[in-house]
Amino acid sequence: MSKSVHAKILSFEALGLSKSLSESLNSMAIQRPSQIQIACIPQILKGRDCIGGARTGSGKTIAFAAPILQKFSEDPFGVFAVVLTPTRELAFQISEQFAALGASMNLKQAVIVGGMDMIAQALALQKRPHVVIATPGRLADHIRSSGEEAIAGLRRVKFLVIDEADRLLTPGFAEDLEECMNVMTKAKDRQTLLFSATITQSVMQLKESFRHIFVHEVPSNSISIPATLDQRYLFIPTHVREAYLVSLLTLPINEKKSAIVFVNRATTAEVLKRIFRSMDVRVTSLHSQISQRERIDSLGRFRAEAARVLVATDVASRGLDIPVVQMVVNFDIPADPDDYIHRVGRTARAGRTGESIAFVTEHDINRIKAIEERVGKIMTKYELVTESMVIRDSLQQTSNAKREALMDLERENSGSLRKKRRFEGR
Amino acid sequence: MPDSRKRDWFATEGDASDSEPHNSDDQNDVRPQRQSVVKKVKQIANVKKSKRRETVDNNEEKEESRVITAAKGSNKRTRKVDSILVSTRKDESDEENDDDSEQEQSEEETDDEEGLDRDGNAKGILRQLSTTELEDNRAKIEKSGVVYLSRIPPYMKPEKVRQILSRFGELDRVFLAPEDPKSYARRVRFGGNKKRNFVEGWVEFKDKKKAKLAASTLNGNIIGGRKGSYYYDDILNIKYLPKFKWHHLTEQIAYENQVRQAKLRAEISQATKENKAFIRNVERAKMIAHIQEKKQKKQAKTEHAVKSESKPVPSAGEIEMRRNFKQRNVVMQKDTEETMERVLKNIFA
Numbered sequence: 001m002s003k004s005v006h007a008k009i010l011s012f013e014a015l016g017l018s019k020s021l022s023e024s025l026n027s028m029a030i031q032r033p034s035q036i037q038i039a040c041i042p043q044i045l046k047g048r049d050c051i052g053g054a055r056t057g058s059g060k061t062i063a064f065a066a067p068i069l070q071k072f073s074e075d076p077f078g079v080f081a082v083v084l085t086p087t088r089e090l091a092f093q094i095s096e097q098f099a100a101l102g103a104s105m106n107l108k109q110a111v112i113v114g115g116m117d118m119i120a121q122a123l124a125l126q127k128r129p130h131v132v133i134a135t136p137g138r139l140a141d142h143i144r145s146s147g148e149e150a151i152a153g154l155r156r157v158k159f160l161v162i163d164e165a166d167r168l169l170t171p172g173f174a175e176d177l178e179e180c181m182n183v184m185t186k187a188k189d190r191q192t193l194l195f196s197a198t199i200t201q202s203v204m205q206l207k208e209s210f211r212h213i214f215v216h217e218v219p220s221n222s223i224s225i226p227a228t229l230d231q232r233y234l235f236i237p238t239h240v241r242e243a244y245l246v247s248l249l250t251l252p253i254n255e256k257k258s259a260i261v262f263v264n265r266a267t268t269a270e271v272l273k274r275i276f277r278s279m280d281v282r283v284t285s286l287h288s289q290i291s292q293r294e295r296i297d298s299l300g301r302f303r304a305e306a307a308r309v310l311v312a313t314d315v316a317s318r319g320l321d322i323p324v325v326q327m328v329v330n331f332d333i334p335a336d337p338d339d340y341i342h343r344v345g346r347t348a349r350a351g352r353t354g355e356s357i358a359f360v361t362e363h364d365i366n367r368i369k370a371i372e373e374r375v376g377k378i379m380t381k382y383e384l385v386t387e388s389m390v391i392r393d394s395l396q397q398t399s400n401a402k403r404e405a406l407m408d409l410e411r412e413n414s415g416s417l418r419k420k421r422r423f424e425g426r
Numbered sequence: 427m428p429d430s431r432k433r434d435w436f437a438t439e440g441d442a443s444d445s446e447p448h449n450s451d452d453q454n455d456v457r458p459q460r461q462s463v464v465k466k467v468k469q470i471a472n473v474k475k476s477k478r479r480e481t482v483d484n485n486e487e488k489e490e491s492r493v494i495t496a497a498k499g500s501n502k503r504t505r506k507v508d509s510i511l512v513s514t515r516k517d518e519s520d521e522e523n524d525d526d527s528e529q530e531q532s533e534e535e536t537d538d539e540e541g542l543d544r545d546g547n548a549k550g551i552l553r554q555l556s557t558t559e560l561e562d563n564r565a566k567i568e569k570s571g572v573v574y575l576s577r578i579p580p581y582m583k584p585e586k587v588r589q590i591l592s593r594f595g596e597l598d599r600v601f602l603a604p605e606d607p608k609s610y611a612r613r614v615r616f617g618g619n620k621k622r623n624f625v626e627g628w629v630e631f632k633d634k635k636k637a638k639l640a641a642s643t644l645n646g647n648i649i650g651g652r653k654g655s656y657y658y659d660d661i662l663n664i665k666y667l668p669k670f671k672w673h674h675l676t677e678q679i680a681y682e683n684q685v686r687q688a689k690l691r692a693e694i695s696q697a698t699k700e701n702k703a704f705i706r707n708v709e710r711a712k713m714i715a716h717i718q719e720k721k722q723k724k725q726a727k728t729e730h731a732v733k734s735e736s737k738p739v740p741s742a743g744e745i746e747m748r749r750n751f752k753q754r755n756v757v758m759q760k761d762t763e764e765t766m767e768r769v770l771k772n773i774f775a
Binding site: 049162169170171174175177178181187188192194202203206210212213237239240333335336337362363364365366367370387388391395396399400402403404406407411 | 693694696697698700704705708751754755756757765766768769772773774775
């Protein structure tokens with residue numbers, strides 16, 4: 001998409017959306033379409049399949065939700081569209097977007113995700129909601145066990161959206177995805193839309209075998225990171241990371257900022273949460289080892305700024321749109337550079353500024369090099385946290401808190417995390 | 427004679443505690459006034475002591491011991507399950523200032539005291555028991571017996587359990603394990619009963635014969651009593667625990683606590699060591715950096731003097747590689763599987 005086109009199209013109506021839709025978009029304070037919206041909306045309205053890649057926070061959800069609702073208003077029926085996402089929180093967020101957009105057309109939707117009551121979901125599916133937003137695992141579970149009435153609606157689906165396509169189109173989700181697609185309409189009778197900030201090679205290869213697909217690519221690698229993001233790193237030994245983290249987040253200039261701390265394991269998230277709690281930082285955590293209700297609660301707390309710091313695993317790395325996040329800390333460096341892109345994409349969304357800090361330990365050199373190569377940018381050192389500051393303020397305190405937290409966790413779970421599955425609440 | 431008196435007391439108490447509100451009021455009174463209760467405990471410590479020594483014949487004293495257990499009960503409720511057993515100690519630690527009351531601590535309790543956190547504490551110095559007292563205590567423990575209740579009727583309180591069982595003989599300590607706080611929270615959330623529920627319990631009889639009698643009589647039978655009473659139809663599940671004394675219950679927890687404390691101490695000292703190493707390294711790094719800076723300056727100076735175009739040679743310290751760390755692997759592209767390929771093929775056609 002060239003800049004001249006971007007300048008020309010100033011409203012959603014010019015893209016072919018109905019007046020009511022563009023009005024409800026305006027009421028959501030979305031006045032001008034973004035690049036990916038300009039590119040994808042007309043093509044989807046034309047009835048083409050689509051692969052959409054655009055950097056994080058650039059309005060991909062609207063790019064598929066708006067044309068779907070436009071088509072839906074022309075011919076409303078039973079299950080019209082199915083949206084598949086990799087995480088439950090993302091499903092709820094997309095559902096909110098659909099609700100806001102479709103308020104004027106009396107849109108009914110169902111969120112089918114794990115960790116919630118299955119029978120209630122089966123009943124909701126039987127009522128033929130207009131839009132189903134689901135995680136593949138639970139939807140496949142319904143297909144297997146909830147009976148024909150529940151899934152009959154899925155057989156006439158007009159739209160299938162696969163959000164975060166590169167994550168969903170991996171072997172981990174493959175079986176569930178296949179099961180879902182088997183009951184749905186054949187590909188030629190439905191429109192299939194794939195969206196992600198990072199599109200893998202295997203997905204891109206589809207373009208060659210299917211000529212009819214419209215592809216909106218991320219122009220080059222560097223653009224998958226927003227330009228307003230300030231990327232920094234701290235090179236520190238593994239065992240003092242916690243102290244650095246505490247120092248970093250309690251710096252006077254960071255004291256008011258909302259931050260997400262990404263870790264690689266649920267246990268780490270839980271330990272960090274306890275450390276912060278003992279330091280009187282308003283903190284909450286989001287990972288797979290707490291119940292779904294607690295997950296929703298803690299995300300809600302963070303969104304409402306009742307908690308300043310969110311310690312999360314990769315369940316929060318994709319898609320979540322929380323405007324208040326000003327800082328992303330990578331406490332662990334992810335193995336996949338794409339995950340890094342998604343993680344730091346939680347901040348600096350929709351033109352806002354943001355900063356990201358990666359904690360690079362002695363074991364992470366290769367990983368950080370791979371990330372820098374993928375992002376196409378060399379990170380700069382974060383200078384505000386110094387060794388002497390850490391030693392003076394937080395080192396001993398944090399290490400004590402950490403040991404205590406570890407022992408408490410061990411006692412509560414008395415054995416492996418998997419065995420007991422859940423942490424104590426609160 | 428004592429038996430008849432007990433029955434008498436039982437009847438009156440039974441009438442009083444069958445009406446639940448009275449009982450719960452009693453409870454509520456006790457809770458905020460725990461401090462005062464503890465004081466009361468101090469005052470009556472002498473009485474309590476004599477009560478343990480001889481058989482009690484006084485109704486009033488019974489009444490007071492009930493207050494004590496209630497206070498203990500309220501203690502219990504505020505703690506976690508595993509720490510409760512130790513809570514009976516709490517009252518006694520307050521008594522410690524009172525010289526007379528020290529004697530009343532039985533031998534096994536003294537052991538526990540020492541095993542617990544008051545090890546080596548000046549406050550915890552206890553008067554040595556005389557040989558006769560020791561013998562006395564040992565005999566008492568020998569004589570006592572513990573019964574186990576595998577289930578407590580819904581919302582039955584320790585007082586009620588005490589009341590039911592004291593029909594058979596004098597009781598010493600009662601412990602009921604409260605239900606899981608999660609299940610309590612769940613029940614309350616869904617509009618259930620807000621009263622505390624207990625799941626199992628242990629009761630110590632002063633005389634094990636009486637304990638055996640109570641177990642064989644009550645086990646598998648309805649509680650009975652007044653026909654309309656709340657627990658009339660409830661069945662008790664009660665077992666005498668042969669060769670089991672009360673200290674067996676507390677020992678385990680005291681031991682676990684001790685182990686935990688020791689472990690935490692060790693962990694923290696380990697952490698301190700690591701921190702010190704880190705601080706040392708930081709200082710060394712600063713020193714080396716400083717030296718190198720100086721060296722470079724010097725080098726630059728001399729180089730400038732000798733030859734301006736030669737490149738600055740990195741000093742030895744800079745290129746010295748002290749240690750190699752194992753690097754974590756980078757996962758670039760996930761391998762596609764058979765199913766994955768099928769999915770990708772079917773996705774658009």
